[in-house]
Amino acid sequence: MILTLLWTDIMVWILLFTIVVWSWVVSGSPQVKKQWHTIFKSSIAMASATVLLFYLLFTLLDSVHFRLATPSTDTKSQQVQYGEMTSLLDLLFSHNIKNTERTYSAPFATHEYAKSIVVDANGVTKQAYLPLKHVSNNNDLLQKSMFAIFMGIVMGGSLIFLHMVWRKKRGFKSELPWRTAYLTLLFLTVIFTWFYMLSYHYHVLGTDKVGGDVLYHSLKSIRTGVLIGVLTTLIMLPVAIILGVSAGLFGGWVDDVIQYLYTTLSSIPGVLLIAAGVLSMQVMMDNNPTWFETTLERSDLRLLFLILILGITSWTGLCRLLRAETLKISQIEFVTAAKAFGVGKFTIIRRHIIPNLMHIILISIVLDFSGLVLAEAVLSYVGVGVDPTMHSWGNMINQARLEMAREPMVWWSLFSAFVFMFILVLAANLLSDRIQIVLDPRNKS
């Protein structure tokens, strides 16, 4: 087995590492600590954060890629053959990948969704609902569900118990609404274990046109959505901060150039830029098929490129905000005092300006996140988003366009994509609302 990390995997792990380091650094400041404490005092924020953590867990599981050694048929050759790239999540759901059906089937169905022409033992041709290949036929859905739910409660309960013990050991009273977090966690684990355990016997969310499991699709799509939401902000953030702060602080021709740049950029329609960028990238990749060993690497590069382009087109708004705020802060007297002490320009930026911009940056990260997740869906629907072979909610919705026109309607693909995306975006929005209320100085009365 060899570990082969994709570009986006590396970025995800770097990001996670930065967040951990940042929170460690920040935990030294009682002021910031108190702010986060206030944010999580709201039970809605706590629940949203738990949901987001759950999504993040799947992203991380899906961001460890490796290639397993395949048992070589040719015993003489010493060379070990490696198969396709898989992730931890793929391993978890290997049964679902293997057990593909012929075509559409509804959630928990035992037979296919449409009639097929079959020739029975007597040689009579007739139309019938074919039974599904990988579904248990003994009628024990309820019994299995009970068992799965019981397992879920045991797992969730033990996680919560461990955390409670740890809290006791730390021995401080916190006013955070842990009960809400526990309930959310329990709910999520129970649902997930139920889905997971039944996925061995049924297609829990049905199957798509080529018989692929929809639950597996939806879970794989989490990574795409979260990645686009998070990494895009990561790319746009340094550009917006550096340009915004320099424009506001240095003024003069620097300000003129930066303003000209973002005015021009923001007056070009975003979709046009993205379409142009993605299409030219596609042409380049088609001309150089030897660059990629696997299709996964290929679609990953396209995803990375999409993230880059989205980042380039979306920094202007934040940059404008930061410029205005920097202009204001640089006129405040504590900056003048620092100048009178002969403090250098970059120290002034680092010590006096950036910390006072932090609330705007944080608020815009969380606000942009949900917007970007939705933007991915729209772009993939239009056809300039991620690679068509990639699992993404946008692609699922795109496919559902035809499914909705069938009679009877195939609703579960669209439904799953909608529910998974809706929960993620809702959680992000609720959390961002709370962060905005706490961090925005204008809300302090």
Place this chain on the structure above:
Amino acid sequence: MNSILNVENLSLTIGKDEILKNISFEIKQGEIFALVGESGSGKSLTSLAIMRLLPDVISVSCGDIKLKKKSLFALPEYEMQKVRGKSIAMIFQEPMSALNPVMTVGAQVAEVLKIHLGLRNDAVKMKVVSLFKEVALKDPEERYNWYPHQLSGGQKQRVMIAIALACEPDLLIADEPTTALDVTIQAQILELLKKIREDRKLSILFITHDMAVVSQMADRVAVMKEGEILEQAVCKEFFSNPQHPYTQSLLRDAMEKKEDSKIKEEGEKLLEVEDLKVHFPIKKGFFQRTAGYVKAVDGVTLSIPRGKTLALVGESGSGKSTIGQAILSLVHMTQGSIKFENKNLATLSERALKPYRRKIQIVFQDPYSALNPRMTIGNIIREGMVSLGVGSKERAAQDEHIKELLLKVDLEAEHARRYPHEFSGGQRQRIGIARALAVEPELIICDEPTSALDVSVRSQVLKLLRKLQEESGVSYLFITHDLSIVPTIADEVAVMKEGKIVEQGSVEEVMENPQEEYTKTLLAAAPKLPNKNKEAYT
């Protein structure tokens, strides 16, 4: 005289906290009643209660307010709407934010007339013009079509008064109406209010923190502190024989004089500014060509001896703060020289300037914006020490020094770990002073350090500044618009007008025997306390 307004045992509460305790007073017809107190004493709450404009969280727990014997709390809201503006009118501290910037001032006065008196077009205009005449606006017909941004602060306040008078109210509530204005303008507005009172037999509730203004304006005075009225008296009585110890200390703080330690020796000159000019270019058009100059400072010459204080007095826009910034090399000077210990700072590069940055420091006007809200007090004070390499490089020794500094400015050592928002205005100003002292400067530029502070806090800060001067022999350039504190702190005075110094000399000479016309107007305009010596209040 019959009484217009009766406030009887008024108490206000937020939740369980009582914020106004048993307030009672009476305002008679044609009387100016002054409500005096420091910020947070409940003066403005009282006026809001009279207008029934209290925020929802505050509730009236007991008491009553009667306007001409009619209880205001018993009125339904639509009746109260008629009382506001018609029977009781109000003018505010900040005329800029009280006027709608997109309506002409004439239309804003006319609006009130249409609503309350139901006048028609021509009659309205006639009435507005006559009101503008009454508040002594020049060219009233023309001003009718002007927008608020075209008027000066004093003119805006006149328009506000015209709006207030439009419906011939019985009572005018003036909430710090002159605090945002210059001395000469303040004098004009106060004069105007007095005249209106005479002409119309109007009652005025005058809310202020300024004792000198009270002594000029009021017939009767009430002193408030922490939601209580401590003392109520006729104005003359009040100033000649204050009863309550708090009132006595307020009056004492308001008229403090510098203890005479004046040894008339000519020390060496620490700072000499010669023919300083700071002109800001006005840029115009696409290519930002220079269309002209704003002459903020135009040929100023002054000098400060070691261990002495020079007060730089002037109205807003006279260029006094720009001089301070030029001395700190924070703005580019157009011409002239600034010699500090005989070294011309104007010719030095930023690097060569660094040793001098240590010797010249600044204390700001607004204690709220002078400290970075994201840094602890300790780090704020440390910043200059690290940047300019003053004192020890080791953190522990720096901490020790910070502790000493905090104790020196009458704060506590453990404050070093706190953040600015945990402190009051006066405490923050002390932190600002400690920050300046950290680098052991020889000259501190105090840019209106007391104008945002209450009277009693102001006198504490001034006392602290004096104490520090005696201990370390630091010099001050004290920039202020408030003539009343000049004798308290300064040795010499320079009066500025439109970028130029009109008069300069020792405090006694300038204050007692001014030569220039402008200085005379300034001194005449400044409200004064009745001439009593300090001992009367002890």
